[in-house]
Amino acid sequence: MGLNGSLLAIDAGNSKTDVAVLGRDGSVLGAARGGGFQPPVVGVEAALDGLAEIVGRAWAAAGGRAPAPVLAHVSACLANADLAVEEAELQAAIEARGWSRSVHVRNDTFALLRAGVDEPRGVAVVCGAGINCVGMLPDGRTARFPAIGKISGDWGGGGGLADEALWWAARAEDGRGEPTALSRALPAHFGLETMYALIEALHLGRIPAAGRHELTPVLFRVSAAGDPVARSLVHRQAEEVVALATVALGRLGLLAEETPVILGGSVLAARHPELDGRIAELLAVRAPKAVVGVVTSPPVLGAGLLALDRWGDGPEAAARLRAHYA
Numbered sequence: 001m002g003l004n005g006s007l008l009a010i011d012a013g014n015s016k017t018d019v020a021v022l023g024r025d026g027s028v029l030g031a032a033r034g035g036g037f038q039p040p041v042v043g044v045e046a047a048l049d050g051l052a053e054i055v056g057r058a059w060a061a062a063g064g065r066a067p068a069p070v071l072a073h074v075s076a077c078l079a080n081a082d083l084a085v086e087e088a089e090l091q092a093a094i095e096a097r098g099w100s101r102s103v104h105v106r107n108d109t110f111a112l113l114r115a116g117v118d119e120p121r122g123v124a125v126v127c128g129a130g131i132n133c134v135g136m137l138p139d140g141r142t143a144r145f146p147a148i149g150k151i152s153g154d155w156g157g158g159g160g161l162a163d164e165a166l167w168w169a170a171r172a173e174d175g176r177g178e179p180t181a182l183s184r185a186l187p188a189h190f191g192l193e194t195m196y197a198l199i200e201a202l203h204l205g206r207i208p209a210a211g212r213h214e215l216t217p218v219l220f221r222v223s224a225a226g227d228p229v230a231r232s233l234v235h236r237q238a239e240e241v242v243a244l245a246t247v248a249l250g251r252l253g254l255l256a257e258e259t260p261v262i263l264g265g266s267v268l269a270a271r272h273p274e275l276d277g278r279i280a281e282l283l284a285v286r287a288p289k290a291v292v293g294v295v296t297s298p299p300v301l302g303a304g305l306l307a308l309d310r311w312g313d314g315p316e317a318a319a320r321l322r323a324h325y326a
Contacts (some may be wrong), residue, residue: 003029003064007311008099009304010076011111012037012051014129018300019054021062021069024313026304026320030062039080044093052097071100075307077111077299082132082148104306107144108299109134115302116262116295120309123248124295125241128265129213130157133244135252143251145244156237158267162215166202168229170195180229185222186215220272231274238278241268246286254289261290269294301325 006029007022014036021030034054039047059069076094081087091105109132113124123135123143131154135143146152154160169186171177173195187198190207201207223230241263249255261283268275271294283290301321308317 003062003069005072006062006069007304007307008055008058008069008071008074008076009300009307010051010055010074010078011108011298011300011303012076012078013108013299014038014079017051017054018298019051019058020300020304021058021064021071022304022307022321024072024308024311024317026308026312026317026324028304028321028324030058030060030064031300032057032061037079039086039090044089048093048097055099069099073102073307073311074100074104075303076103076105077108077303077306078105079108081105081107082146106306107132107134107147109144109147110136110142110306111299111302112264112295113262113302114305114309115297115299116264116293117260120306122260122262123245123252123254123290124262124264125244125268126265127157127237127241127263127267129159130154131160131240131244131265133248135248135254137252141252143248145248154240156240157265158213158216161219161233161237161267162212164233165215165219165230166195166198166212168233170199172229178229181222181225181227182219182230185218189214189218216267217270220270220275223274224272234272234274235278237267238275238282241279242282242286245283245290249287249290255287256289258289258291261287261292262295263292264295264299269296297322297325 009020011018017034017037019032020028023029032054037047081090087105091103094103109126112126113134120136120138125133132147133145165182168180169182172180172183183195187195192198219230223234245261304321305318
C-alpha cells in the first residue's frame with residue numbers, strides 16, 4: 001500500500017511518545033517511539049520539535065521521504081492538553097507544521113478510552129502519576145475535567161498517594177498522628193530506619209523526587225496487610241475513581257444504560273485487589289449499569305482508532321489495527 005491518504009496517530013505522554021503511520025484499511029505502515037511531551041516545561045515549539053523528530057522517524061519507517069509527511073489526517077492525543085484553550089493552541093501549532101490540513105488534538109486520556117471500547121462510547125478513568133477522567137459519545141459529545149491538580153479538585157494518582165503516605169507516616173513517627181506501619185515501611189524501602197532519615201534524604205536530594213513514586217506500591221502492600229491508615233487511603237482513591245466515573249456518566253446521560261467504564265494508568269493497571277474490589281462495590285451502588293474493564297493495549301491504538309472512526313474503511317480497518325496491537 002502507498003502512503004497517499006495515510007493517517008497519523010500520536011499518543012504523546014509525559015514520559016514517552018508513540019507515533020504510527022496508518023493506512024485507511026487499518027494497517028500500520030510505520031511507527032516510532034520517543035521521549036515525553038511536556039510543553040509546560042520546554043515550551044510548545046520545543047515540545048513540537050521533539051514530536052516532529054519522532055513523526056519523521058515513523059514516516060521514514062513507512063517508506064516516506066523527507067522533509068515532512070503530508071497526510072489525510074492527524075489524530076494527536078497529547079499529555080498536558082488539559083484545557084480547551086491548550087488543545088486549541090496545540091492544534092494550531094501542529095497545523096502550522098504542515099503535516100495535514102486535518103488535525104484533531106485531544107487530551108491523551110481519550111486515547112486510553114478509545115483503545116478500551118469497541119465504539120467511541122464510554123468513560124475512562126486514568127490513574128497513573130495523576131488522575132483524570134473523560135467520556136465520549138459517537139455523536140461527538142464529551143465529558144471531561146480540568147485535571148490539573150488540587151486547584152481543579154483532584155485527589156490521588158500515584159504521586160498523590162505517595163505524598164499522602166509520607167504525610168501520615170511522618171505524623172505517626174513524631175506523635176502528631178495515629179500509628180501506622182507506613183512509618184516503618186516507607187523508609188525501609190530505601191534502606192533507611194526512620195521517617196526522619198527519609199525526610200532528610202528527600203529534602204536534600206539524596207533520593208530524587210521521582211523516587212517518591214516507588215512508595216505507591218509500598219502503600220498498597222501495607223494496606224493489604226491490614227493497616228487502617230493505608231487502607232483508608234486506598235479506599236479514598238476508590239472513592240475518587242468512582243466519583244469521576246459517575247459524574248462523567250451522568251453528564252453524558254449514560255447512568256441508566258450499560259456503558260463501558262475503562263480503567264487505566266499504572267495504579268489501576270496494577271490490579272490491586274483491594275482497590276479493584278472497592279471500586280466495584282461503589283460502582284454497583286452509584287452506577288450499577290457500568291461495565292468495568294481495564295485497558296492494557298497501548299494508547300496509540302486509541303489515537304489510531306479515533307482517526308479511523310472518521311477516515312477509515314469501516315469496521316474491518318479497526319479490527320486490523322486492533323490485531324496489530326494485540
